[in-house]
Amino acid sequence: MTLQAHIDPHWRDVGAVTDIPERGARRVATAQGDVAVFRTGDGQVFALVDRCPHKRGPLSQGIVHGHGVTCPLHSWVIDLATGQPTGADAGKGCAPVVPVLVRDGRVLLAQPVMAD
Template identity: 65%
Template sequence: MTRWIDIAALDDIPPRGARTVKTAQGCVAVFRTFDDRVFALDDRCPHKGGPLSEGIVHGHAVTCPLHAWVFSLETGRALGEDDGSVATYPARVEQGRVLIDATRLQTWRVA
């Protein structure tokens, strides 16, 4: 059963920017793209642990700020890398609010 949690207004996330949600399992980065779509991924790059929420959002991808790995916001896969991916979480916008599926998240708070 999906349990949606309201984490912010869409306008609280800048276009091509991100916010983080702290969970018991670590931080989740919630991204807003140029076309106002939202995506949620683990905030830690598997390569060197860089905070993806501080990366550059372009199209439907984000570039890690530490070593320039590029991740698909849709799939979590590192583009052009054989062994890189991050977990993704369902996210959506409803009536101007950003919702994230909290089924896999235990304890959370918006950072």
């Protein structure tokens, strides 16, 4: 168990920032479904429930650009910070944001909240 996880039981160490490709994403499997963890071109890390609000496409498989991801199924663009669709699809639901922290190069994920 890592030090962080020991100090704060609500944060889960899911790996190093460098495990996520730049402008890319990885999945974290949880008992309640996948969480998508993104790393943007400017080095920020975001996490969303891995499910597009449109037709449940896996956002972790999309193309990451700026602070957005384009869903692989129907090209909705989701804002990584808010989980909200942008552009023409704004306001149509959201992919719940999963709190994420980067500490000493490690990615810490809060216990995911999956709203069904």
